[in-house]
Amino acid sequence: MEEAAAKAIGAGLATIGMGGAAIGVGNIFGNFLSGALRNPSAADGQFARLIFGFAVTEALGIFSLLVALLLLFA
Numbered sequence: 039m040e041e042a043a044a045k046a047i048g049a050g051l052a053t054i055g056m057g058g059a060a061i062g063v064g065n066i067f068g069n070f071l072s073g074a075l076r077n078p079s080a081a082d083g084q085f086a087r088l089i090f091g092f093a094v095t096e097a098l099g100i101f102s103l104l105v106a107l108l109l110l111f112a
Contacts, residue, residue, distance in 0.1 A: 045109055052106040059099025066091045 070088045074081035 049106040049109040052102060052109055055102025055105075056099045059095050059102065062095040062098075063092060066095060 066088065070081075070084065073084065
């Protein structure tokens, strides 16, 4: 197998993590919305945890993109 083909395959596999991050963000916001609709008085107390979960999930997606770019261009 050529080196360029292996790099492309590896980078494509590394981007699967970005799809996982998208699913994770959807899960986080969906569960928050479900909980906020069931108990609106507790929603304000959980908002900081929502933002933290969103930031961590997005950071993992960006890390996945970084790994894919490093595989392609390094």
